[in-house]
Amino acid sequence: MGASFIHGPDVNNPVVKLNHQFNLPIADTDYTGWLAVRENDSVPYNETSVEAAAVKMNTAFKAVEHLSSDLEKDISVHSALRQVNQYQLIEDPLSQTFLAEHEFFFGDTVDTLSTKYLYDGYLESLLGNRRAISVLKDRPELSDGSSSTYPPGPGSHGVDVQEDKRVVIKCRNGQNYEADAVIVTLPLGVLKTNDVKFTPGLSTKKKGAIKRVGFGTVNKLVLEFNQQFWPNDTHHITVAKRDNAERGKFSILSSFQPIVHKPVIVTYAVSQIGEESETLSDAELKDIALSRLRTAFGTSIDNATIVNLSRTNWKNDRFSRGSYSFPALGIKAGDWEALGEAEPPLFFAGEHTQAKQYGTVLSAIETGRRAAAAVETYLKSDIAASVNVSYILIPAVNQDGRFGLGLI
Known part of the structure; x- marks a missing residue:
């Protein structure tokens, strides 16, 4: 239930070497295979719209990066986006989902991220490199439908x-x-x-x-279904929320079918929303996830049932x-x-x-x-x-x- 993405999965990456050493499965995944839909009417965005939103987001962050080199006093990335007249260009729901993905990578929202110290080549590596998904064999270890808990150790x-x-x-x-x-x-x-x-x-x-130094919260919800109801070439599903404040609330979902060879969907909650998710029951989390998926796939999920659920509660994990x-x-x-x-x-x-x-x-x-x-x-x-x-x-x-x- 921990890290599963490898950034820049080339042969010299030590993580890739460890994967090969222990013969662990790995699957390439990039920014193709997106399905993006509007929450209000379930209408999918066309490929041109998705690409345009991604370009707008990258342009906005590049403008913030340029500003960061001239800053004397640090400001939040949110403030920086407004200062360079970019935030209003990415306030539409689709662009906000791409912003949510950036926040997922950094572990917190643009309201708390430092502009001055965000750019040390790290963001470039995230935006420029392909990614890979890797999990331990037979993972995720899904429970019988209840929350995953660890027995208390001495510590x-x-x-x-x-x-x-x-x-x-x-x-x-x-x-x-x-x-x-x-x-x-x-x-x-x-x-x-x-x-x-x-x-x-x-x-x-x-x-x-x-x-x-900040320490963010990104919680995962892993759902295994009795059958696959999404296309094989759909790697990422995003639901463009009407309320931008909820952009990080399980609005991005990823298919782990290519790596675990099971109908598994993983979705995420970030920052304060991630912390709040820890107070929700498994049933409430299921309802949220199914709502997102029904928005994306409509009646295609009617015959699909969740057979296993696993979740993280990182903030409350001592x-x-x-x-x-x-x-x-x-x-x-x-x-x-x-x-x-x-x-x-x-x-x-x-x-x-x-x-x-x-x-x-x-x-x-x-x-x-x-x-x-x-x-x-x-x-x-x-x-x-x-x-x-x-x-x-x-x-x-x-x-x-x-x-x-x-x-x-």
């Missing part, structure tokens, strides 16, 4: 660095672990809650970055507290780097610890390797020369979704 609630530089990880079940070095991969959302206490505290620089990071309004230069900066014997990794490709599996992999190399150097250095190395503890999420301690 860690304290990381203490002793005078001799040994680290003690204190777990909620009372068990302690000691290590010579720790790679901290706690999600930014968990760091923001301060649920895990660091003694002594983290540096002022890092704590400031934790506060300023092991995540959100989905992935983004440059929030108020972020400062160097904040990404501060999040990834080592404070030996503590080292930091995760999608939020580098400016390049934040919010992606690629970033998580790259920063994990970076931290591992730094630990190796540290343990061989004069700083740790007097330490009797026994093992390295890595807080991480295991396959059950629980934080554990990996030993190297």
Whole structure:
């Protein structure tokens, strides 16, 4: 139920290499195969209209990118779009669905996104590269119709660095672990809650970055049907909402049939709407999704029934507290780097610890390797020369979704 899109799936992408290594399925998907319909009358937009809306959106964001290089004081992307006289050009319902997709990629709305620090080549990679869908074999793991829940794990609630530089990880079940070095991969959302206490505290620089860098919520709803009722060449379905405030409320749906070979639809809710979705029952979410699909396909779905449902509740998941990071309004230069900066014997990794490709599996992999190399150097250095190395503890999420301690 986590990340499933690979951005720029070329052979040199480490995520693609891992897919090949473990013989996981992968399917190319680009911005073709769109079905876009109007909510008010279910009339589909023609291909020319869809392409025109996509061009308008790209033009608007390019204008914001140009503005960002001249800004002295940061403003939200929403304000920037209005300042460059572009927002009024994308207020139509179809364009707003493309805006919702951008917000899905960044994890929050244009009202909270920083204009000044949004553009470091990351947006270009999203707009310019093809994408691929990949999921673990036989995924998604669909439940029997009830919500997916993870059994509570012990988790860690304290990381203490002793005078001799040994680290003690204190777990909620009372068990302690000691290590010579720790790679901290706690999600930014968990760091923001301060649920895990660091003694002594983290540096002022890092704590400031934790506060300023955003951590958005994107929740998924996965539906498996008893039969496929959409064309094989339809990869994306979007319902242009009459109310622009609801553009991120399950209005974009994707077919996962090419990858799981089952009639599976995945849809998304972003930001505040994503958080609010966690308060809805499975039945209420089903009704919303079926309403969107009925708008798109009419009576074609009459004989289709949902046989399995799975959902995420990332904001209320105490092991995540959100989905992935983004440059929030108020972020400062160097904040990404501060999040990834080592404070030996503590080292930091995760999608939020580098400016390049934040919010992606690629970033998580790259920063994990970076931290591992730094630990190796540290343990061989004069700083740790007097330490009797026994093992390295890595807080991480295991396959059950629980934080554990990996030993190297």
